[in-house]
Amino acid sequence: MVTPEGFLLDVDGVIVESWQPLPGALEAISDLRSRGIPFRFITNTTAKTRRELAGTLASAGFEIRPAEILTAPSATAAYLRANHPGKKCFLIAKGDVDEDLDGVELVGDGGEVVVIGGAEENFTYDNLNRAFRMLMDGAALVSMHRNMYWKTQEGLTLDAGAFLAGLEQAAGVEAVVVGKPSPEFFRAGLSELGMHPEQVAMVGDDVRNDVLAAQDAGIQGVLVRTGKFRPTDLEGEVRPDRVIDSIASIGDLLA
Numbered sequence: 001m002v003t004p005e006g007f008l009l010d011v012d013g014v015i016v017e018s019w020q021p022l023p024g025a026l027e028a029i030s031d032l033r034s035r036g037i038p039f040r041f042i043t044n045t046t047a048k049t050r051r052e053l054a055g056t057l058a059s060a061g062f063e064i065r066p067a068e069i070l071t072a073p074s075a076t077a078a079y080l081r082a083n084h085p086g087k088k089c090f091l092i093a094k095g096d097v098d099e100d101l102d103g104v105e106l107v108g109d110g111g112e113v114v115v116i117g118g119a120e121e122n123f124t125y126d127n128l129n130r131a132f133r134m135l136m137d138g139a140a141l142v143s144m145h146r147n148m149y150w151k152t153q154e155g156l157t158l159d160a161g162a163f164l165a166g167l168e169q170a171a172g173v174e175a176v177v178v179g180k181p182s183p184e185f186f187r188a189g190l191s192e193l194g195m196h197p198e199q200v201a202m203v204g205d206d207v208r209n210d211v212l213a214a215q216d217a218g219i220q221g222v223l224v225r226t227g228k229f230r231p232t233d234l235e236g237e238v239r240p241d242r243v244i245d246s247i248a249s250i251g252d253l254l255a
């Protein structure tokens, strides 16, 4: 493995679990800082803004600035600024997501880009039909992720991917998906680091959405044996560039 000069780090299952620091994670992050190794956090969550995430991580003892965290909404903003500069965007999402969409003009009608996030009850007939009409008028379709469902304390819960598929089918278009595992998300991380893929390693606990997806973007993929890691992850077709016991061993990658 080539010695990385910078890192992209997953959050859940890598530095925290249930928002509590994993053993050695606080030290690992401060060690990277004292060595002057650049890094960014890269996470698919659309539930919290970067500011809220930084606050939650601060409660866990991490000193992390909101600007050091790439969320699917922040990556979507970077994607929109780069690929649809100045375009009017119609957003279907929930919560304070628009806070992370700096420099993006949001409109209720006449959208030139339809942007989909984890909207839950905001996936109303009215919102979806507006989006459909904009797509039929030639608007581009961009989604923060394509997750079909996730799990809450109440049980499995329908996510944005199902509504996205409906819009794609009806309008005969295909969305650009910006969150993990999309290469676009990793490119946004590289752009924040100001580095080329071969200089960077992605450290995550998800063998597909972190490790394989990073490798597909030309980035080295490092799997940790924490979080959702299972030994069977190493029996599939994905071959991580390195496997480490936890983020506490990140220094080994620099040796």
Ligand SMILES: [Mg+2]
Pocket (backbone or CB within 6 Å): 010, 011, 012, 013, 014, 204, 205, 206, 227
């Ligand atoms: Mg994870």
